[in-house]
Amino acid sequence: MTKTSILTLFVLLFLGVSVTACGNESTRVDPKDDEEDPIQSSGPYSSDLIEVTNEVVAQFKKKKISENFRARYNDAPIIAVIRPQNDTRFPEVTQIFQENLVAELLDRTERTEVRFSQRDSDVQAEIAKEKEAKETGDRTDRTGRRTKLGADYFLKAKFSTLSVTDGEYESDTILYTFELIDTETDELVFKGKHLIKRVSEKSAVYR
Numbered sequence: 001m002t003k004t005s006i007l008t009l010f011v012l013l014f015l016g017v018s019v020t021a022c023g024n025e026s027t028r029v030d031p032k033d034d035e036e037d038p039i040q041s042s043g044p045y046s047s048d049l050i051e052v053t054n055e056v057v058a059q060f061k062k063k064k065i066s067e068n069f070r071a072r073y074n075d076a077p078i079i080a081v082i083r084p085q086n087d088t089r090f091p092e093v094t095q096i097f098q099e100n101l102v103a104e105l106l107d108r109t110e111r112t113e114v115r116f117s118q119r120d121s122d123v124q125a126e127i128a129k130e131k132e133a134k135e136t137g138d139r140t141d142r143t144g145r146r147t148k149l150g151a152d153y154f155l156k157a158k159f160s161t162l163s164v165t166d167g168e169y170e171s172d173t174i175l176y177t178f179e180l181i182d183t184e185t186d187e188l189v190f191k192g193k194h195l196i197k198r199v200s201e202k203s204a205v206y207r
Contacts, residue, residue, distance in 0.1 A: 049097050052176045052194045053104045056155070059190050060105070065180065066113040069152065079105075079180075080117040080151035088161035088174060097157065117149040153189065154181045173197045 060066075069077040081102050086094045106116065118124075127148065134141040157178040164171045179191040 048176075048194070048196055049093070049100055052097070052178070053101050055192050055194055056101060056178050057104060057108055059192050060180070063190050065153070065189065066109070076112055076115050077152040078115045078117055078149050079153045079155050080119045082119070082154050082156040084157035084159060086159045088159045089163060093159060101157070115149070117151050151183050154183055156181065169199055171197070171199045
């Protein structure tokens with residue numbers, strides 16, 4: 001076999017391995033339909049987070065939070081979404097739940113109905129630096145305002161779980177609770193819950 005033939009064979013083999021390595025198939029599934037997911041777990045599913053978010057929005061509308069506040073103060077209430085307290089063995093749920101909740105609330109309401117205060121620590125740090133730059137004249141300040149938004153309500157969620165395993169199967173009962181708190185009076189304006197229970201083989205891993 002000539003050097004050219006050997007080189008050609010090597011290239012073909014390399015390409016074949018590359019195609020095989022890159023040929024792993026993935027399937028896009030509907031996040032609202034957990035039955036499509038081939039990986040089954042006893043932990044939270046995307047549809048659970050969507051259901052909880054829907055319940056929070058429904059409570060907000062049912063209690064007429066915006067209407068009552070605007071009738072009293074002639075202005076939209078300001079809500080700060082507090083990072084959820086997660087006491088389960090699924091820490092990954094915290095961030096995705098908070099992001100989904102805020103996005104849905106913003107999508108389903110108008111700014112004239114309710115306003116939201118961004119309280120993430122990284123954003124707060126950047127805001128502080130920006131305000132300092134404006135005050136020293138390094139950056140322009142077209143608003144004339146010097147204070148950040150004060151929240152009229154805190155929206156807080158908590159995840160609790162009761163987990164049981166026999167070594168082969170896992171059972172998780174997860175309780176999602178959420179509450180709206182008046183920041184002036186500490187009044188609990190509303191509190192809701194969502195309970196799920198799932199059993200699965202001890203195989204799926206959240207990461």
